[in-house]
Amino acid sequence: MIWKNFFAVAVVTLVSSSATWASEQPSVPLKLVVGFPPGGGTDGAARIVAEHLPKELGRPVVIENRGGAAGTLGAQSVLRSAPDGNTLFFGTSAELLINPITRKTAPYDVLKDFMPITEVGSVAFVLVAPSASKIQNVPDLIAKAKDNPGKLNFSSFGMGSTNHLIGEMFVSTTGISAAHIPYQGSAPATTALLSGDVDFTFDTVAVMQPHIKAGKLIPLATPSPHRVSELPEVATLTELGYKDLTAEGWMGIFAPVGTSEENISALNKAFQKVLERPDVQSQLAARGVGIAGGSPEKFSKKLVEQSEKWRRVAKESGISLD
Structure with missing residues (x-):
């Protein structure tokens, strides 16, 4: 008591x-x-x-x-x-x-x-590539990178940003070679991606989704621990066999x-x-x-x-x- x-x-x-x-x-x-x-x-x-x-x-x-x-x-x-x-x-x-x-x-x-x-x-991110690049999935991206060593690049919205480090983690884990190109913000990084100046990027689902819906970008995978509700059809990198490739903001x-x-x-x-x-x-x-x-x-x-x-x-x- x-x-x-x-x-x-x-x-x-x-x-x-x-x-x-x-x-x-x-x-x-x-x-x-x-x-x-x-x-x-x-x-x-x-x-x-x-x-x-x-x-x-x-x-x-x-x-x-x-x-x-x-x-x-x-x-x-x-x-x-x-x-x-x-x-x-x-x-x-x-x-x-x-x-x-x-x-x-x-x-x-x-x-x-x-x-x-x-x-x-x-904050969920998604790996995307321009539709015109004909990269339809992660194996396509990895194959293209290995067929063209040192020639692919990926963008971020700034040196040392979250998506810069996610990109570096992806490159390291998959064993490919790709150059990092930093931009001053998500908007110019997205513009470069849409124009084909950049081969792929990781950016937030909120920023990428309109371009995905418009058919301008192809979602390849997400680094989230589980599938993202906004992109339920897109597999996670973990599902694709990369169990250490998980990241969110x-x-x-x-x-x-x-x-x-x-x-x-x-x-x-x-x-x-x-x-x-x-x-x-x-x-x-x-x-x-x-x-x-x-x-x-x-x-x-x-x-x-x-x-x-x-x-x-x-x-x-x-x-x-x-």
């Missing part, structure tokens, strides 16, 4: 503390920083989530776009903020994990300098290191409620984001695993932004 009473008091105290934290700051807006300009994929996802946060937090929420240096300037601005739960970062694997890994002097360490609140969701919410556990817990609860909304899930799904959610501990474990994986890929590929 004593333990039951103790547990009940603990639960009431936790709930009361979380409620008190939210109610003490009704006039202080929660600032959600995005490291990219308005209108992009990350910004769009952040706004979908932010729309419903005021109801859960009982205070305003504003999006602050701080673009530059591939998203790292926005992340650094959050690190310089007071760890009071009023400034958070809506970030992705690209600027938080992969960019620092590919630098000799990293701007920060996501495992040491940020406190994860929750993972928003995973992710989006998540982070606070500056030093933020209290009380704040982290209250914020996690608010984001969970938003991510459980069917309308939010459908809107994010339309952008190629598969809802994840979960505890800070669950997200932290994923970050450790992802860090080890991409460090290995970057080292084996010799990628460095310095």
